[in-house]
Amino acid sequence: MSHPFRDVAIVGVCNTTQARQLPGHTSLSISIEAAHGALADAGLTMADVDGVVGEFAAETILGHRLGPVSRRISRFGIPMLLDAAALITHGECDVVVVAAGGAGLYTERAATAPWTRPDHEFVAPFGLFTAAEFAVMARRHMIRYGTTPEQMAAAAAGIRTHGSMNPDAVYTGRGTVTVADVLASRLIAEPFHLLDCSMTSEGGCAVVLARADRAGALAQRPVWILGAAGDTFGPAYVVAPVFDAVRPGGDPDLAAGWVGRRAARRSLAMAGLTTADVDVCELYDPFSFEILRQLEAFGFCTPGEAGAFVAEGHTAPGGSLPVTTDGGTMSFSHPGINAQQVQRVIRGVEQLRGACRSGQVDGAEVALCSNGGSGALFCDVAVLGVERP
């Protein structure tokens, strides 16, 4: 049987300018800017598009009078990529643009960002927000494995240093960020300090996929989806995020705290690869702890081992397994709910093209990208490669 994504090529990517604020833009307008950028990167225009995927798919279609074309209203990065791939593999489309953007959402600055504040009646009255939801997952890991704030801070320091090196990052030029810097920043929700957490910014992000037989005539060397899958335990920020929660009679190795493990196993199996084949990890980084957790959930480290692994510098710039090489949501950009999740795929593609303006992993052939996280009870994984599957 041929590979499910054999006929789908990633041919264009774009991050718009990312900034703390982009005056004059809305989430829709910056999403459309990103779509144009990714099409230009591919050597295509809107006229070539016969499918649009994203929160603003219908608006984007209307705004360019593209109809009749296909749309999928999906969110959170990798699921958007898979919706686009499916439109191509089942023969509905030839060129699909995936786009997302966030701008003008965070205006009430006395509170944390609106997308971090749940309104569900069983969590909101107790002052939960995203940092607290992820912190209670981190706490169970600390209890079980002795994981320390210093080890978590090392993950943040590595990613933030990657971001400092990246001329396109919102926090470019801030120099090396150390574990001491992270630990010296103010506490937000223990064990997280300010620099353990993602920042907030604005920007748009887009990816273009095309039928493989179109890819040869386009501007970029194509990148391929070798495997992808997603895990979900339920809606984010509605119930207590219990690390050890398993389905009735379920396997403790697939507890909620290990969300993404099944997805990583399936993705790697689809790719015919193991974690040893992965050259670079573009892991979603809402909080420092999530890096340790994902390294363990995905099989790069055994449970309880990632803290020491990260503290030894393996995930930092120049390490044996660089993680989130553009600076991620901590330093590159975090424009809200969807766009930054697309960023992980974009960075994976840039790494595999050898085109990164900073933090390029020499000869990278396989990238593992992820979205979501334990506090949010979902985690998606995509394995990208330079060779057509």
Add this chain to the structure above:
Amino acid sequence: MSAPELACNVEAVPGPRPGPASRPFWDGCAAGELRVQRCTACAEISVLPAMRCAGCGATALVWEATAGRGALYSWTVVHRPQSPAFAVPYAPAIVRLDEGAMVMSAVIGCTADDLHDGMRLRVVFRALTDGSVCTGTVLPFFEPDPNPPTPTHPEDLHGRH
């Protein structure tokens, strides 16, 4: 310097909006009773109020009172509140009730330094206020249990399951 007492946030915080499924829970709080919804077919406790059991799919769900006692399973201490309505530090927490349910709440009546895995807790109800006036809504918080039960199995005190 000793750590400050954890805040009990009941003033102008986001209150529950009871729906058909959740109303018995909030009515229980107002009556001084922490309730769980249990399946009479398989004994599974609902994670969220529901019309069908998540374990077996049965519709025979009943609300029952718990003893309101349990062990601290996980927590955080918040220093940057999600909105100015919340005084800091406060401690959102997951409590494993002795009946087995995992509930989201916050620990009050002690300091952050007192919090530890398996800490014995008991429920305490506090009415929400809208500035100065009670809104009629009551939230379940947890405080250190001065009379914890004698364990029959050591694991019972460690929030394991």
